Amino acid sequence: MKVLIACLATESNTFAPLPAGWSAWKAGQYTRTATQEPAHLFSEPLYEWRRLAEARGWEVVESRSAFAEPAGITTRHVYETMRDEILADLEAALPDIFLISMHGAMVADGYDDCEGDMMARARGILGPERVIGLELDPHNHMTAAMLENADLIVNYKEYPHIDAPDRARELFVMAADTAEGKIRPVMRTYDCRMMVMMRTLQEPAKSFVQEMKDREGKDGVLSLSLTHSFPFSDVADVGMKMLAITNGDPDLAEVEANAFGDRLWNLRHELLQPLPDISAALDAVDATTERPYVLADMADNAGAGAPSDSSFFLRAVLDRGMKDIALGMYWDPVLVNLCRDAGLGARLRVRVGGKVSRESGDPVDLDVIVRGMKENMAQKLGDSEWAIGDAVWLEADGIHLVVNSIRTQCFNPTLFTDLGIDITKMRALIIKSMNHFYAAFEPVAEKVIHVATPGVANMDVTRLPLTKRNLNYFPRVDDPFSAA
Structure with a gap:
């Protein structure tokens, strides 16, 4: 087996006055040897993927690893240059498995969904048989292009994000099992129609995360991820979503995503805690x-x-x-x-x-x-x-x-x-x-x-000047499921 690993990650606040050009990216990380350098949040998964692949005697190809501190949108040339470097490596290597660490809320000039764009182009190169796995920060947008082109998507579960290596190991095992024909992952999502903060080391979010962990690995449920949303991006898909991955059972994936989405909905008022000035x-x-x-x-x-x-x-x-x-x-x-x-x-x-x-x-x-x-x-x-x-x-x-x-x-x-x-x-x-x-x-x-x-x-998400998605979300609307 051959595994190609890469990273391209930032979080784009489209309302921020700080564009992310080359200086921003190179001040963060811009390297082709991330696993030989000190780890940060988004390069930590690459360490895990290399270690696990080499333990199986598999070949590892390490591509570009790039990270920029969250800012405004990334300039078009910078994004396209980094993206195309990774895609060129994919075309040259044609790996059995492609694993990439991204954020999920990256916006560039001309690209509202950088992660979805990357997934679609990678799939075009690798075809339907090779495996694509994507690890994301939970403050992502979880778009249709990501879901249609990746085989597996795993979000960090914790906020603060202290579990990126754990999620990387889970993603690797599922990707390996998929490549070896042991499982057939199917992904389904549920739109929670919410934007609230989930502090997962505190209740009630702490118990919700534990329930997700307890359900994984049982009755065909492979993985559960919650997209918390990143409300400061004016894009069409901003908002909370529940993702379920099952072994070859799309109906079960839909049931699980809906069930956990409903649980989250029932916690909405507890999660929406007033903040002092x-x-x-x-x-x-x-x-x-x-x-x-x-x-x-x-x-x-x-x-x-x-x-x-x-x-x-x-x-x-x-x-x-x-x-x-x-x-x-x-x-x-x-x-x-x-x-x-x-x-x-x-x-x-x-x-x-x-x-x-x-x-x-x-x-x-x-x-x-x-x-x-x-x-x-x-x-x-x-x-x-x-x-x-x-x-x-x-x-x-x-x-x-x-x-x-x-x-x-x-x-x-x-x-x-x-x-x-x-x-x-x-x-x-x-x-x-x-x-x-x-x-x-x-x-x-x-x-x-x-x-x-x-x-x-x-943090007053009820007043965000969003123009690209409908404004039918809690807490801006008390019951978005009933509202027109």
């Missing part, structure tokens, strides 16, 4: 606790394509005269370089935040001391490593800021502690992330509060 979140911070509160600035999450430089939380903290508050990460490579040139202990007048777009708010001018700096920092999400770039710790009279050079969201408290900030002495840690931070921050937090903040990734 900045003022209410800061009111909740208790100065007497031994551990810091962790407040998530959700709408300025770089992992959803936001700039990671909004100033709304910082301004509110300053207006209240609060002390012992740490905030991060503010993306500003120019400011990082200025502080590095000034050196440790330097006292500077700096401008923080509010620089990329109007959704970032107004810039804040502060007198700061450079308390710490570090080059080539990284943080962990599960076992994967994410570059932060060069970072500095700035203190402004009891307010502690982490400013960094590579735009990325907050995953781990080490983004503070590696610079020397003692988080046990902070009243609150205010971090730019939606939920990926939760696994690492929750153990050190007195309380975690997800906050409805202004910004590019505003």
Whole structure:
């Protein structure tokens, strides 16, 4: 058997002011030797696929692996160049199995469905007999083109995404069994007509995910995946969908997808938890606790394509005269370089935040001391490593800021502690992330509060300016199944 492995992944916020060109992709990953380099979320599956294939004595062909931090749409030339590299490798190798790690919500100029486009072109090269397996982030769009051209699609089950290697192993086994004629996978989906956040380490989503895992491998059910949706893409297929894969039984696949879709529908009001605004979140911070509160600035999450430089939380903290508050990460490579040139202990007048777009708010001018700096920092999400770039710790009279050079969201408290900030002495840690931070921050937090903040990734999905799909979805419509 011959297996070709590849990665082409980003998440496209079509409302974001940051196009993804070559500089964005090459700042993430752009390589043909991903399995010889430090793993990130989307290259982790390639490690598993190579290991499992080589353990069987199979030939492995490693193609392009490319990843860009979520941003706006990818430019046409960049997407077509990377896509065509992988397709050329497919045509040259003609593998028995093609396994690719993608996001599922990638949009390029001229392509609303990059994953579906890739699947259709790959199928055209490989024909109907060879096996195509696709691993996706659950914040995908799950389009007809993906389903019609892939044999197998598996989403990560967890959010935060700590299970990509587990899902990669599952996908490999099913793809191998398909290639060897042991199973005949059939996929069916159910449109849940919803857009809500699923935090899978918390109830009720935690039990829902466990029910999916418990059902897999029984009575012909091979795999179950939930598409959470990525609401910040103006595309026709945005929304939550339930996917079931069975062994040669399309009726069973439809029954299972519908059954789990109905279960999710019945949880909709529990999942739709109200979020406090900045003022209410800061009111909740208790100065007497031994551990810091962790407040998530959700709408300025770089992992959803936001700039990671909004100033709304910082301004509110300053207006209240609060002390012992740490905030991060503010993306500003120019400011990082200025502080590095000034050196440790330097006292500077700096401008923080509010620089990329109007959704970032107004810039804040502060007198700061450079308390710490570090080059080539990284943080962990599960076992994967994410570059932060060069970072500095700035203190402004009891307010502690982490400013960094590579735009990325907050995953781990080490983004503070590696610079020397003692988080046990902070009243609150205010971090730019939606939920990926939760696994690492929750153990050190007195309380975690997800906050409805202004910004590019505003979580009020009832007001999204969507133009390409119908607006008949919960919570925008109370009962989209009954509405016209």
